[in-house]
Amino acid sequence: SYELTQPPSVSVSPGQTARITCSGDALPKKYAYWYQQKSGQAPVLVIYEDNKRPSGIPERFSGSSSGTMATLTISGAQVEDEADYYCYSTDSSGNHRVFGGGTKLTVL
């Protein structure tokens, strides 16, 4: 079955740039989506279609994709950005949706 691979954790100091990667064989052909989930809350979409930002999401959140890897970048990470981040996409057939394993971002 299709898999998306993320690092389990990323740690940065406030104001630094955090980068979270997501690798998957179908990413050259399929968009990546990124969800932020804070403790005890439902997920929130922060990036869609590789690099688009929904309204209300701060400009410090950006996304990119190249080849089999998508990247979520948080420029000038803030303490309130501490959360679990999940990439999400479909397999090459489009029939199955898959979340990455999630990356715990620590900002301290």
Place this chain on the structure above:
Amino acid sequence: EVQLVESGGGLVKPGGSLRLSCAASGFTFSRYSMNWVRQAPGKGLEWVSSISSGSSYIYYADSLKGRFTISRDNAKNSLYLQMNSLRAEDTAVYYCARAVDTAMVSYDYWGQGTLVTVSS
């Protein structure tokens, strides 16, 4: 205001069944694809199932092996998940989410989830 409210969770014995509901309000339900996503305690998100606006397209995670059935009633603004032959590994918070894209991966609104516990 868009709202998604899940219900129907609870404690069920292994092998039992449960039907989850998601009541939608604040938008034209019949125009949107809907989805179920679950999260086991302390674990990551797992896609469960998706259904298109008119129920023409339905998809399931392979791991469910035919035990779950997604459905919707557009007249009642409701989404459902019938879960049969439940196992301990189905224990999770189940979220419903609205999709805003045809691929059904861009979810702009989520419910707060309903907890399903499968235990003897």
